[in-house]
Amino acid sequence: MKENKKLTDAVGMIADEYIEEAHAKKKFRFNFSWGLVGKVLTGVFAILLIINIFPIFFRSYGKSDSTSHMNYAAESYDGGSNGYYPSASYATESSESVIYDEEAKVNDNKVDIKTNKKLILTSHMTLETQDMNTLLDSLLQKVSKYGGYIQSSTMSTSSSPNRSYDASIRIPAENYSAFLEELKGEGNTTYYSEETKDITDSYTDIQARLTSLKAQEAKVLEFYDRAESLEDLMSVEERLSEIRYEIEYYETQLKNYDLLVSYSTLNLNVRETVTYTPVNRSFFERLWHSFTDGWNDFISGIEDLIIEIVYNIWGIILFVAIGFGIYFIYKKIRNRKKTK
Amino acid sequence: MEDSKIIELYLKRDESAIGETRNKYDNYCFAIARNILNNQQDCEETLSDTYLAAWNAIPPHHPLNLATFIGKICRRLSLNRWRHLSAEKRGGGTVTVSIDELAECIPDERSLRKNLKQELLAETIDQFLSELKTEERKVFVCRYWYFDSIEDISRRFLFSQSKTKMMLKRTRDRLKDYLIKEGVLE
Missing domain, CATH: 1.20.140.160 (PhyR, sigma-like (SL) domain)
Structure with a gap:
């Protein structure tokens, strides 16, 4: 038995919405029998699988910018939500306008909801560039210009032009839009999504707890002044230190929240490419593009296959030599037997 | 009865709140406790403790969602009991x-x-x-x-x-x- 009590209890404290979500699923019963529909679906699935598996052979030797990725990118760029969070407080690009519309409506009623809301903004962006070095220089300049910082970054080590760069960038919330606009002009944006987490409830909850704890502290201090025996004094002091510890903890949590709200996070993925992925294409353009991309991937796959063969040439020579050796020995033995 | 009305009963210190909670969430809490304790008697005792803890907690707490609030109490109490039983080498269930x-x-x-x-x-x-x-x-x-x-x-x-x-x-x-x-x- 190796229980980690802290972890088990922490899982017990997770958000109500998740527990509810799973609980709601408990009520759901769905019995599906595999009839003709199941067989048809299996057939369609098998065909799709074959269509998708065949190009993988060439793609595995080719560039990482596959056709399917391009379609996905274009689809996402058209404003498609990732579909993970249909009901929670997450907002994609399309739902962002709804939030601002609501804010505008509230502003009409002379209530400034924006100042009361505590929102943590996180975005994900995929950018294509033809010159990785220039883009990185420009990115660093922009981050420092807008008072942000790079929280973490990873640069792939493969050779140009297939390099990729991932970074988590924190930018002050008030400068975020300007930073984003400038960054979008630096390359070809193939994917962008925004998530907004509303922490207003927990923030106000903590504020209320703090107010109540401070009131408690004042009361306990009164008792402290009135305590007559040493025992009373000790117990009051113990309670006082508990309250102060809790106050400190909640104050730190509020500071953390403030930091999260005041700095927005951008998870950026930059890919170096020779040709940009076009967006908003017609069916025939996409068809032509798939054809040309397939051809390019095929050529690239063949090139890589040749490189692989050259790379392993010594091993291949050795195996061929051993093969020939065995063949000649076998042939000699057979000839001897024949002559006998 | 709706959750908000049950919570109102708790806030008014009306003891029928416990009965209403039991009517509505007994099966739900029992399922949580059974997964952890795997024993009818332990589950029933934990459920009684759960309702008592809810009675003591509301007020000052004012849960937004009664189901998850009661569920959380039940889970915590079941785990405490399970830890106690594990120390005595009893109990079991999926939780281990x-x-x-x-x-x-x-x-x-x-x-x-x-x-x-x-x-x-x-x-x-x-x-x-x-x-x-x-x-x-x-x-x-x-x-x-x-x-x-x-x-x-x-x-x-x-x-x-x-x-x-x-x-x-x-x-x-x-x-x-x-x-x-x-x-x-x-």
């Missing part, structure tokens, strides 16, 4: 296996960041869960919050048992990586 699985993420409390508050750890897990796909999140919560068995989860989500196990394994691995990335693990 689930907790062992969960401990794969952080096997030892000493590997946690010093002075790490329970709430902060919960918040990090919360954040991690929000980034999961809905289905993965539901399976995770069913297994490690409700302590449902693999068979039950597979039946509920129409997965094979091996798929459920694999999904949980991947989620645990990702949780471990996430905790390291967030600096929760030292």
Whole structure:
């Protein structure tokens, strides 16, 4: 038995919405029998699988910018939500306008909801560039210009032009839009999504707890002044230190929240490419593009296959030599037997 | 009776609140307790303790969602009882296996960041869960919050048992990586 009590209890404290979500699923019963529909679906699935598996052979030797990725990118760029969070407080690009519309409506009623809301903004962006070095220089300049910082970054080590760069960038919330606009002009944006987490409830909850704890502290201090025996004094002091510890903890949590709200996070993925992925294409353009991309991937796959063969040439020579050796020995033995 | 009305009864200190809660959430709480304790008598005792704890907690608490509030109390009390019984080498149920699985993420409390508050750890897990796909999140919560068995989860989500196990394994691995990335693990 190796229980980690802290972890088990922490899982017990997770958000109500998740527990509810799973609980709601408990009520759901769905019995599906595999009839003709199941067989048809299996057939369609098998065909799709074959269509998708065949190009993988060439793609595995080719560039990482596959056709399917391009379609996905274009689809996402058209404003498609990732579909993970249909009901929670997450907002994609399309739902962002709804939030601002609501804010505008509230502003009409002379209530400034924006100042009361505590929102943590996180975005994900995929950018294509033809010159990785220039883009990185420009990115660093922009981050420092807008008072942000790079929280973490990873640069792939493969050779140009297939390099990729991932970074988590924190930018002050008030400068975020300007930073984003400038960054979008630096390359070809193939994917962008925004998530907004509303922490207003927990923030106000903590504020209320703090107010109540401070009131408690004042009361306990009164008792402290009135305590007559040493025992009373000790117990009051113990309670006082508990309250102060809790106050400190909640104050730190509020500071953390403030930091999260005041700095927005951008998870950026930059890919170096020779040709940009076009967006908003017609069916025939996409068809032509798939054809040309397939051809390019095929050529690239063949090139890589040749490189692989050259790379392993010594091993291949050795195996061929051993093969020939065995063949000649076998042939000699057979000839001897024949002559006998 | 609606949750808001039951909560009102609690706030008015009307004892019928306990009866109403029992009527509405007895099966739900019993399912949580049974997954952890696996013993009728222990479950019934825990359920009584749960309603008493709810009575003592409201007020000052004013739960927004009574079901999860009662569920959380029941889970905590069941786990406390289970720990007590485990110390006496009794009890069992799905919880032993689930907790062992969960401990794969952080096997030892000493590997946690010093002075790490329970709430902060919960918040990090919360954040991690929000980034999961809905289905993965539901399976995770069913297994490690409700302590449902693999068979039950597979039946509920129409997965094979091996798929459920694999999904949980991947989620645990990702949780471990996430905790390291967030600096929760030292």
